[in-house]
Amino acid sequence: MSHSNTEPRRDHPNVTPTGHEVLAGVLRIRANRLQALLWQRAKPPHPNRWSLPGGRLGPDETVEYSIRRQLAEKVDVRELTHVEQLSVFSSPDRIPGSRTVATAFLGLIPSDTDPELPDDTCWHPVDSLPETAFDHEGILLAARERLRAKLSYTNIGFALAPPKFTVSELRDIYSAALGYRVSATNLQRVLSRRGALEATGQTVAAGPSGGRPPALFRFTSRDLQITDAFAVLRPPG
Amino acid sequence: MSHSNTEPRRDHPNVTPTGHEVLAGVLRIRANRLQALLWQRAKPPHPNRWSLPGGRLGPDETVEYSIRRQLAEKVDVRELTHVEQLSVFSSPDRIPGSRTVATAFLGLIPSDTDPELPDDTCWHPVDSLPETAFDHEGILLAARERLRAKLSYTNIGFALAPPKFTVSELRDIYSAALGYRVSATNLQRVLSRRGALEATGQTVAAGPSGGRPPALFRFTSRDLQITDAFAVLRPPG
C-alpha cells in the first residue's frame, strides 16, 4: 500500500485544483425576529436568488481572516461581535462550475446597530427566507442551530444584545433567536447566577402605559465563555 | 462595491488554486490509555515524523467520503464506529509547498478491535506523542477535546466500547479518555437514567481474585445522540 496521496502536493501537478470559499450566516435580531444578511445575485448562476456574504479564500489568509475581510465589504467589522466556524460544505455539485469547497461561519451583530448596506444587500427573517442560491439555506439553518444551542450554555447573548439593556429587551432577543417565549424572570436569574449578567445601577423611564422603571444590565464579558457548569462526569471535587 | 469575489469560479482563471486535504485524529482506548493512529513519514518534508492519516480531497467526493476512503487504507472501515468533522485548519504556512487547507475529523474505534495496520503505521498514546509533522499535534488535541466534551453530554461511549461490556470496563474506557478516574457507580446510573445503557441479562465469570460476577451491558443505540437533557432555557413544558 502506498501513502502517495498523503505526500505533499507538487508530486501530483495535474490533480484537479480545488477552489475554496468562505461563507457566513450573519444573524441579528430586529423587530423580535431573527434576521440574516443576504445579497441578491445579478448574474448567473442563480440570478436574482439570494446569497450569503463571503467569497473566495485568498492565497495568504486563513479562513477566519478571509471571512472577516469579506464581511467588511458588507458591514462595518466593528459591528461584528462574534464569528465562529460552523463546518465544511463540500458536495461536489453544491455549486455549478469547477469544484469549490466552502467553510461556513456564524456571524453575529447586535440588535441596536444598523449598518449601512450595499444596494443589493438586506436583512431577511430566517423563518421566511426568499429563494436562496446554492446550498446557502442549509448553511443558514446550521448557523441558527449553532446560535440556539450556544444561547443555552454560553454567554453568547452578548453578541446579539446592545451594550446596555433591560431584562425585557434581553428576553425579547432570546425569544426571537430561540423561536419560543422565554421567561424574563428566569432568564435574569440564570444569567446572573452564572455571573454572565450584572446590573449597571442605571434605570430608564417606564413606558407610556406605566409600570416600574426597568434597570439596565450588561454582560460582564464580551468574549465567548461556557457558562453552564452542569457538564457531567466532571472530575472529582 | 463589487461582488466579483463571490461570483462563481471560472471568471478568475489565474487565481491561485487552493489544495484541500482531509485529516483524521483516529482515537481508541487500549491498556487504559487514549491512543491515536499515526504513520511515520519516509520522505521530506518532515521525514521520520509522525502524521495523521488522510490525504488529498478527490475531485468528486465530499470531505466526509474522502476521509472514510482514505482511512480505509489504514483500518477496516467497519471498525470505524464514529466520524465527525472537527474544523478547518487553514494557516497559509501550515505545510510547506503550495497552499493547502485541511478539514480535520475525529474518528473512533472500539477498544476490542485490533485492526491490521500498514508497516509504517501504529498507535501512540495521546499523552506522550512522538514528534509529529506539521500542525498534526494541534489537530489531535482538538480531537481529544471534542471526544472529552461529547462523553459528558452524548452517548458517544458506544464508539469506544465493545458491543457488550461490564460497567468496570466502561469505567476504564471513560477514565482513560477523560484523563481522570470516574466512578463506576455513577457512570452506570447516569447512562442508564439517560436511556443510553441497558443490561443484556448476561453475566461473565468473576475474576481470579473473586468478587461478584459482573453483568454485561450494551449501548441502546449506535448512533450519536445528545443525552444530557439539562440544556437550559428550554421551551416551556
Added chain:
DNA sequence: GCAAAAGTGTTACACGTACACCCATGC
C-alpha cells in the same frame, strides 16, 4: 386607586455526586 411592567421569594422538581450498604463469587 388601578392597571401595567419590573423584579424578588418560594416551592417544586430534575439531575448528578458521594457514600453507606448489600450481593455473589473465589479461595
Added chain:
DNA sequence: GCATGGGTGTACGTGTAACACTTTTGC
C-alpha cells in the same frame, strides 16, 4: 469466613422552572 469486586439505596447539593407576590411607575 473473609477478601474482593459488583451493584443498589439514600441523602445531599446544585441548578432551573413555575408562579405567587411585592415594588414602582403612569394615568
